[in-house]
Amino acid sequence: MFVFEWLNNQLLKMEWLSNLVTLIVKNLFGLDVNSRIGGSIHFFIYDVIKIFILLSVLIFLISYIQSFFPPERTKKILGRFNGIWANILGALLGTVTPFCSCSSIPLFIGFTSAGLPIGVTFSFLISSPLVDLASVILLASIFNWKIAIAYVVVGLILAVIGGSVISKLKLEKYVEAFVFNNKMIEVEQEDLTKKDRMIFAKNQVWDIIKKVWLYILIGVGIGAAIHNWIPENVITAVLGQDKWYSVLIATFVGVPMYADIFGTLPIAEALVLKGVGIGTALSFMMGVTALSLPSMIMLKKVVKTKLLGIFVGIVTIGIIIIGYVFNAFGYLLL
Template structure:
């Protein structure tokens, strides 16, 4: 356990980086990290570097795995299963696919046009931005392994339950007709060489970093302000776990924001440190990643309004329930 703890602190939480940035702030800038300004600078530099290092390594590894699962091959795998098992497989496959909801929608179209039930495709669509392998390590690096694993489990449950409900409601007629006529191309990624897969993985790192770097900087900046400038009493008065309205409020606030888990984690870190309820903060993260307004606008192009409203309602209710559960049982996770 001592070796695991050391690896966790040095490789995941990057204590060595924390100490280096502290030396930089105190020795070079002449500021104490206990002061609001020094603490903000330390928080910003440390979190930005840590997130980009973890993100690059994780995207590379996940993209290498993803290179074995082009849409047609994934469809063949999921086509072997029926019912809730198919929804579970779709949700699990969503963990090794794109990191934001907007980039998941083209794959959602591909799976649906390939003949998968829409409920299965929706399980994938919910899981893909909400839960991924990167989220496990990033959540563990900021909070702990208990919270990281619990978040992934409830995220997968939400994806499976949401897709299953949509399947039971028989809503196929509310998918735009062009989706069923849209043919996906199998790039035969199973024939790629190791060099091709490594090149693909590196390209994915560059592509995703280009898409998310600004959101990460904004998220870390907001987190630094919350962590060092906003009094704890203000945060707990609005977002404390004892406030019944904090979970739905956080979910609603998250929906108009377009970001991903990498941009929202620094905000979550700062809010929890200031006394916000764990479930409240996770509801905000889930609202941002699973129900962002830009992704809903894109989804509206491929499904009709009734199906879109049902999808948003199912996911929003699920997020709110999860938020209340985390607030109620947070003491078991710290």
């Protein structure tokens, strides 16, 4: 147990990095980390470096594994299952795809055009940006493993239920016709060498970092401001755990925004440190990542308004319920 705790603190929470940044802030900038400016600089440098290190390592490992599962093979695996088991598998496969919601939509089109039920593809579409493995590890590094695991469980449940409801409603007629006519090209998957997979994983790291670096910097900057400059009583007056409407506000504020989950994690961290309920912070984070405005605009190109509205409604209600559940029982996880 001691060894696990030490590894968790040093490898995930990176206490060594926090101590190093403390020395840098003190000796290089001549500031006390307990002051507002010093604390903000420490929060920013420490979180940015930690997130980029963990993100790079995790995306590399996940992408290496993902190189064994190209879209054609993934489609064949999903095609072997029916009913709720297909939704569960679709949701689980979404967790090993390190994509934002916008990047997941081309795969959604490919899977649907390949003949997979739309409910399965929606389960994939919900889980992919919401509960990828990298975000789980980062959640554990910021909060703890109990919260990270609970987040994965409820995220997968939301993806499975959302996809299953859409399947039961028989909404295929609300998918644009060109999606079904745009058949995937079946190609023989070449056997990749270990070197090829390493190159693929490295390129994935670079591609994803290029997409999310700005959101990480913005998210950490907002988190530093919340943590060190906005008075706790101001935040709790609006989003305090005792406010019944805090989850609703956090969810609806998050939905129209666009940021990667890696950029919203520092904001969630700062909110919790200021006394905001864990469920409220996670609702904001889930709203931003699962229902970002750009991804909804892209999805509107391939589905009709009724299906889009049902999808947004199901996910929004699910996020709100998850937020209230975490606020009610989150103390058991902290």
